[in-house]
Amino acid sequence: MAKPIQSIERAAAVLRLLGGAGRPLALAELAAALDLPRPTAHGIVRTLCDEDLAGQDPSTGRYHLGDGLTRLGSAWDRHDLRSRAMNWADALAATTGCAVFLGVPEDRGVGLVHHVFRPDGTPQRLRTNAVQPLHATAWGLCLLAFAPVAARPPQEMERYTRRTVTTAAALADVLAETRRRGWAADAGGYEPDVGRVAVPVRSGGGLTVAALGIGAPLEELFGPGGRVRPDPLAALTSAAGEIAASLEAER
């Protein structure tokens, strides 16, 4: 086995300290906790800051975990994702008769990476690159539930329809239910007559990198009593599995 690299071990220890402290730490505290000379500790934490894995509060000079950590799980280039997913997304649209969307976490929303029209000949507009609200769409809820580091719940939850989830408590319930059953749904939470269902697309290590979703007129996806129809859900789950496998295979 290769010899462990000391500087990486120390860097990992710094990250654990910063993550476990619950408050920003001063350089002296880091050096003391790791039993390192201050210049060594400084070199490590500065490098982590350069990599965006740590950050420094400009007023106090204390260190905390960096924003780069939240992006570690979504390292897939969005256009690579689209090109890997494209054939499966087409097949999903063909089998379900629904529009297909692929969404990734983005600042304050879910960024649509790919969109396949509902194959019914109706006029539709390509939504690629649009950013939609996390709390109101199935793909947003899916990311909130399965990629909680990359997708953070919004502070303000705007109401789009009477079915939009707008309180933190209601959102927590929806996310718990989503995690339990493994898929997310909005029965008209963003647009009144459009239903959506989404499942996570996971890459290596089980990290959720995207949400794969289908959208259709409400009554086509949701049966009586608001239950999701089983056939499209099965097709969706299977397509997400195929996309995940293609991410694994070709990485």
Place this chain on the structure above:
Amino acid sequence: MSGAVAQGERVVAAIDQGTTSTRCLLFTHSGRMVAVAQREHRQHYPRPGLVEHDALEIWRNVRRVVPAALRRAGLEPSNVVALGIANQRETTVVWNRHTGIPLARAITWQDTRTDAIVERLVSDGQTGLYAGISGLGPATYFAGPRLQWLLDHVPGAREGALSGDVVFGTIETWLIWQLTGGPDGGRHVTDVTNASRTMLMDLRTLQWSDELLTALRVPRRMLPEIRSNSEVYGHCTGVLDGVPVAGALGDQQAALVGQTCFAPGEAKCTYGTGGFLLKNTGSRIAGSEDGLIPTVGYLFGDDPVYALEGSIAMTGSLVQWFRDALGMISTAAQIETLAMTVPDNGGCYVVPAFSGLYAPRWHPDARGVIVGLTSYIHRGHLARAVLEATAWQTREVLDAMNRDSGLPVTRLKVDGGMTANHLLMQFVADVLDVPVERPLGSEAVSLGAAYAAGLAVGYWPDPEVLRRNWHRAAAWEPDMDPRLRRSEHENWGRAVDRSFGWARPGS
């Protein structure tokens, strides 16, 4: 890849015999692909400019991918109602009809060994003869000069051809002959679209031209019979035993059919390593001005539908160059990410005249240029300029097509790998000023072969029914200020001007 398919479902099989691989795809009545299997074959490069394939290896791959696709779909040969073939065009095979053994490796469409033959045809003033009858001016692309080269250079080829022992075929001919029995009664036929790329067929009569056969010294005896694109050529023996072989088209014409461009003025562009734009011209043979090629679109029944073809040498291959030679990106898809880091090209243009400029400009002495460099330009601008080059080249071919009389193109159907790039497709729509549409399922080539075969056996009643299988998966509407379009077009034109005359004779 495989999709759910009902037990006992009847499907059409398509063989897509391409430059690098052979694939078998199965399609349902709604045009949905339910399985695909693929095998690559070896590229032989004996010398610079020479590219050969082993026709027996390709035939062996066909016998492997067909059962593999059936297995993936959980189907039996008895589920297959017909088999269609789409193939790399202009690749030339000669073989012994008693043994089924090729006399030499197949000479592929990229192979330029016939440049001396072609130059002689041009300098002898024979361009008009070939263009007038076959629609094709002499060029190294086409199969006829390749066949002449084989007859003149392969020992025993000409004698065998004259005695009836050695026969010629493009790839679909070779595969149909093998599939239907080979030495034991294999059918020796070609289809009008492949025959139209030989420089040997009369584009009006759709028969071999004695005049051109004489001019290229090709014995008529060795040629396959020219048939329509959709009819039962024979039945398979061995692999898919008893299944009718009922459709064959060159790959680009197959995509025209797969995209259901059945009305005059309808056009498709397939974006792969190169780009191929074909416009349906109906019963009319278009003029060949501007280097566009009049060709047979397809023949279903008695009346041929013609097409006008324009090709773009470098589209996807320019992105590959940007990735592999410049190392700017690590995957082709990431060019879109890089291009989206900037709002525009920053005044930078890339003209990919790597081996001269083809239709509609025809400057063999042009070489690639990057113009408009300033210290402001970074990788993102170059990425945009690379993508924009594909769009402007499409515009030049489309403009040339619209100068041809007949219906102008009012929307463009696209397929091929580059349609995954939404930024590019939007830019194509912007500079063409027509909507660009992508169908559900990117397998237009194979689907076209399946359609031809399915029509022949009545699986589908008529082409119009197939239109219902075409579903719009995405559409890009033009959204560019006309003044900006004009000024960018002008800039592109000025950049192209700067590529002219760079290569010196003999270099």
